[in-house]
Amino acid sequence: MTEPPEEEGAQTFEELGLSKEVLTALKDMGWETPTPVQRDSYPLAIAGHDIIVQSRTGTGKTGAFGIPLVDKLITEEGDEQALVLAPTRELALQSAAEIEKLGAHRNIDTVAVYGGASMDRQVRALEKGARVISGTPGRVLDHLKRGTMDASKLRFLVLDEADEMLSMGFAKELHAIIERLPKKRQTLLFSATVDRAIKRVAEKHMHDPQFLGLSGDHVGALGIEHFVYMVSGVGRVANLITVLETEDPESALIFCNTKAETEEVSAALQRAGFNAEWLNGDRPQKEREEVLDRVRREEIRFLVATDVAARGIDVSHLTHVINFSLPENVEQYVHRTGRTGRAGRTGTAITLVGPTELGILYYLRLQYRIFPVERTLPSEGEQRTRQEADRIAMIDAAYPKPPGERDLALVRRFLTHANAERMLAGLLGAFFGEETGDVDKVAAAKRRRGKQHPDDHSQVDSDDEEPETTTLYVNIGRQDELKASELGRLLRDRTGLKRKEIGRIRVRDKHSLVDVPEDRAQEVIESMAGAVLRDRELELELAENG
Numbered sequence: 001m002t003e004p005p006e007e008e009g010a011q012t013f014e015e016l017g018l019s020k021e022v023l024t025a026l027k028d029m030g031w032e033t034p035t036p037v038q039r040d041s042y043p044l045a046i047a048g049h050d051i052i053v054q055s056r057t058g059t060g061k062t063g064a065f066g067i068p069l070v071d072k073l074i075t076e077e078g079d080e081q082a083l084v085l086a087p088t089r090e091l092a093l094q095s096a097a098e099i100e101k102l103g104a105h106r107n108i109d110t111v112a113v114y115g116g117a118s119m120d121r122q123v124r125a126l127e128k129g130a131r132v133i134s135g136t137p138g139r140v141l142d143h144l145k146r147g148t149m150d151a152s153k154l155r156f157l158v159l160d161e162a163d164e165m166l167s168m169g170f171a172k173e174l175h176a177i178i179e180r181l182p183k184k185r186q187t188l189l190f191s192a193t194v195d196r197a198i199k200r201v202a203e204k205h206m207h208d209p210q211f212l213g214l215s216g217d218h219v220g221a222l223g224i225e226h227f228v229y230m231v232s233g234v235g236r237v238a239n240l241i242t243v244l245e246t247e248d249p250e251s252a253l254i255f256c257n258t259k260a261e262t263e264e265v266s267a268a269l270q271r272a273g274f275n276a277e278w279l280n281g282d283r284p285q286k287e288r289e290e291v292l293d294r295v296r297r298e299e300i301r302f303l304v305a306t307d308v309a310a311r312g313i314d315v316s317h318l319t320h321v322i323n324f325s326l327p328e329n330v331e332q333y334v335h336r337t338g339r340t341g342r343a344g345r346t347g348t349a350i351t352l353v354g355p356t357e358l359g360i361l362y363y364l365r366l367q368y369r370i371f372p373v374e375r376t377l378p379s380e381g382e383q384r385t386r387q388e389a390d391r392i393a394m395i396d397a398a399y400p401k402p403p404g405e406r407d408l409a410l411v412r413r414f415l416t417h418a419n420a421e422r423m424l425a426g427l428l429g430a431f432f433g434e435e436t437g438d439v440d441k442v443a444a445a446k447r448r449r450g451k452q453h454p455d456d457h458s459q460v461d462s463d464d465e466e467p468e469t470t471t472l473y474v475n476i477g478r479q480d481e482l483k484a485s486e487l488g489r490l491l492r493d494r495t496g497l498k499r500k501e502i503g504r505i506r507v508r509d510k511h512s513l514v515d516v517p518e519d520r521a522q523e524v525i526e527s528m529a530g531a532v533l534r535d536r537e538l539e540l541e542l543a544e545n546g
Helices: 020-029 036-046 061-073 089-102 119-128 137-146 162-167 171-179 196-205 216-222 236-247 259-271 285-296 330-337 355-368 380-398 405-415 420-432 436-450 484-495 518-527
Strands: 051-054 082-085 110-113 132-135 156-159 186-191 210-213 225-230 252-255 276-279 302-305 320-323 348-353 373-375 469-474 505-507 512-517 540-542
Touching: 020 061, 020 089, 036 051, 036 061, 036 186, 036 210, 061 082, 061 089, 061 156, 061 186, 082 089, 082 137, 082 171, 089 110, 089 132, 110 119, 110 137, 119 137, 132 137, 137 171, 162 171, 162 186, 162 196, 171 196, 186 196, 236 259, 236 320, 236 348, 259 276, 259 302, 276 285, 320 330, 330 348, 330 355, 348 355, 380 420, 405 420, 469 518, 484 505, 484 512, 484 518, 512 518, 518 540
Parallel strands: 051 186, 051 210, 082 132, 082 156, 110 132, 156 186, 225 348, 225 373, 252 302, 252 320, 276 302, 320 348
Antiparallel strands: 469 512, 469 540, 505 512
């Protein structure tokens, strides 16, 4: 699969060099100028190349293969010269009708064959003769098996919406049809996406195909899920935090329309306990590169950026794109959201939409046929349920060691007591203290900080005070099947450090990094000398880079 050389394409149908008959047909149809896919496909098609065109639905693909077929490729003599395969009867009918209009002044007739319609009627239509057959894979294969369609003279094969055909389960029929066609033919493949399955078809059935990648951002945007949250426009940062709590994305690029917003939003997320950084045109180049390196290493969960600052960022692991607000230019929305769902991964776009942005949302639906699903912010009851879950997780983290048998026996007896709920509520009240709001903030922050990259496990203090720390290197990591909790427990047992004194524990492939109080670092190194974990004798030292 090769890329054609870049060159300036024709801007009018006349510049393409079309025949007078086809130009007249185009005028009759009301087509004034070629779309990019029509303009760029035409010279390659009439030159006899097999082509793969990646372009979204609605860009004029039927004309992209119909125009060269009726203008230059199909000859005046002989029936059944071109076969167009489409995934649905509607598309097969559309292609047949449009090609017949394009070839109206050249007497090029078409016939559509598809399932759910009379086989006898289609047989009679084929017997009358048609230069172009447009059909669905199942019915076309039926005609080939029955001998009611003569494939011996077919010189052109068009695969329209090829990715849809494969996703709908037509792969077997598609390969069976192509095996029955002449080996010497020209194949034109059109698809919104070009994934591994499409490439397999190309490798098996096409000859040195030329590739045209058109509407790449549109393709990316159409291939992901889109959601919107309707907000009042007041307190939008708080709404964003609630959305992040609700959606819980693994990683996201958060777009803001202004530089000031990026810093404001990033700071708010950090205060809320999220791992976030900002990027805009005011950030020095060195800092920008450092931030991007951390993003690529998946050490930053949320990158808050402007459109300009985000240009050139190519991060395949992003699971979400979040629009803090809709861009004024609706095409920019497509560019933004096309950054997720790459490399075969699924992607999600989430947008906060205020009352003044409803017009942009409407235009997005109208122009790009993107229809985001509307979601609502969680109710007070749902937020309370999340807070309760956070508190339970906080208790679970506070007591990691297995209980003794006497304590378990006491628990069983406790739970059968008539006043068990009242007594347990009293114990929980004593554990959390009276500052309910502060406790919920701390508990939520624990969860947020714990939701880092899978290799970045954290153990967070139970209060907001964080002493000066330094980072230690430990010669054991993921390949030793190490868990952060194991290393944390061993540190507490051998060094006497309290849980809240141990900071982040990051487990890498061959080593780990742990944050400890700076004034006790040397003591920790000495205390851990000779310690064994996972059959490895541990070696700790000050890390060169934290």
